[in-house]
Amino acid sequence: MKSWRAAWTLALRYTLRHPLRSGLLAAALGLVMALPWGLRSVVDAADAAMRERAAATPLVLGRRGSALDLVLTALHFRQPPPAAMTLGDARAACRRSEAVSVPVYVRFQARGFPIVGTELDYFSQRRLTLAAGRAFTQLGDCVVGAAVAEKLGLQPGSALISSPEQSFDLDGVYPLKMRVTGVLAAGGQSDDHAVFADLKTTWLIEGLAHGHQDMAQAGDEAVLSRDAANGEVVANASVRLYNEVTEANRNSFHFHGDFEDLPVTAALIWPVDARADALITARFRDPDEPLQIVSPAEEVAGLMASLFQLERLVLGLLALASATALLVCGLVFGLSFRLRRDQFTTLEEIGVSRAALRGVKLTEIALVLILAAGLATVGVALVAAAAPTLVRLTLS
């Protein structure tokens, strides 16, 4: 028993006094142990996040194309979005007695976070609550997710500027300075990482509405012609366009065209019952129909099946890589023992038993394995903690 204690002491001394070698070996082995666990936790997190959100959204209507892209954009605000449909299309999909339909328009960003144009029903359907402030009520208002508020240091009353699509495109989308009116309570979903505004505000960002100085008050340098009889004024490009909606200029903002013709990415549909669900779905069964209706749960199930197949393939490859890494570690141990053959011979010659010598070697291996397991556990815990964020980043 005491010789085992001596073997343990000797092995511990060797491990501690060769920290680089022991650390590298433990890190390599730890990685081998952690990779399958880490992969599993990420896949589990993806599965949970995708299924939970998909299950909470029975149907999604959008322009025909990739059903998965439509689901990822409508549910997780992934960009670039698929082709848009009109608000009129979204309104016509179902009657109010059949379902609650909420349009979403996902195209723009503000400081790296997606701006989601929608209606106030979105919050009630998703059961989102405000941690601070109030919902958007006016043009130029926005409500930010908890993660956005934390990362950008926003609170009600702050300003948030939408990101221009192309800095040097004169015909492009110009930034709009929005007022943050509220911050959503954290829900651990994609909503935490988005900026919500009224549909009209997103159309305003797109340039489908605008506000400019009162042409009746405009100076001659901005006016090309005035028709006093008809009240028409033709102005040049020096007319000042507003990039922020304020109390003073709110009334100057106006849309050119009918709201029903303006774009939305998708409509989230919550049928009142299974019959309504079947009826709405049947309406879009025709493959020639330009719109499609998809069940996020089915799309996500298909995606996850592919993901699990991919995981099996990756695990197979990892098994091969792990076997290789283990062989290399075995080789390193073997070479290390071989290099120290003189030391083991000395121990033999002073009379240390074979069992105790084996004990020294096994204890050294065990110590590195324990260290590797510790590193792997920490690594897996970190990956598991970061998995929801990783999944969200991947989805968006």
Place this chain on the structure above:
Amino acid sequence: MTAATALIQAKDLCFGYGDGFELRVADLTVRPGQVLLLRGPSGCGKTTLLRLLAGLLTPAAGSVRVLEKDLAQLSVSASRALRLREMGLVFQDFALIDYLTAEENVALPAKFAGGAAPDPAYLQRLQEELDLTPLWQRRVTRLSQGEQQRVAIARALSGRPRCVLADEPTASLDPRRRDRVVDLLKNYAVSEQAAVVLVTHDPALWQGFSEVLDLGDEEVAAP
């Protein structure tokens, strides 16, 4: 076993490496309290004889008895146990464990032997006699050759073995320390009633030993 009984005894030893070298020792006896000096030119077989006496080599003929045990009759594990508990070996190349301190190297045999820990007062005395006190906590790789040799001697004596086999134990020491180590080994033999076999090719050490075995001869017998 009486006080006069031989602790180490070899008879009609014959050993060869198969390359023409052959060592023959007719009779070698070391009794308690005796220090036997093995001397001779390099390559004459001093280290080989020491390894035969330690049971690290097996003779082609003849026998080696240590503490009345015939080494040829012992199993591998019994032979190792005998070395660990009853023999102190000083190797020519010191054979210290490089990642341990001087203290840890010295304590190693006792730790593996599993018996009682060495008497701290005895270890303290050993440290002082070998001038190891300031080096005690240093890793042996940071010690000079002479310091490492003294650590190797301390390791051999730490378990108070009945037999000490020392191969060139003063080769790296200055004359003052060399004399002190020789005195230490002689005193150890007397105080512990141990058998000490000391190998050297240094003529400066050849004086002052009553028991001498010359290995330069064709076939030799100890007195």
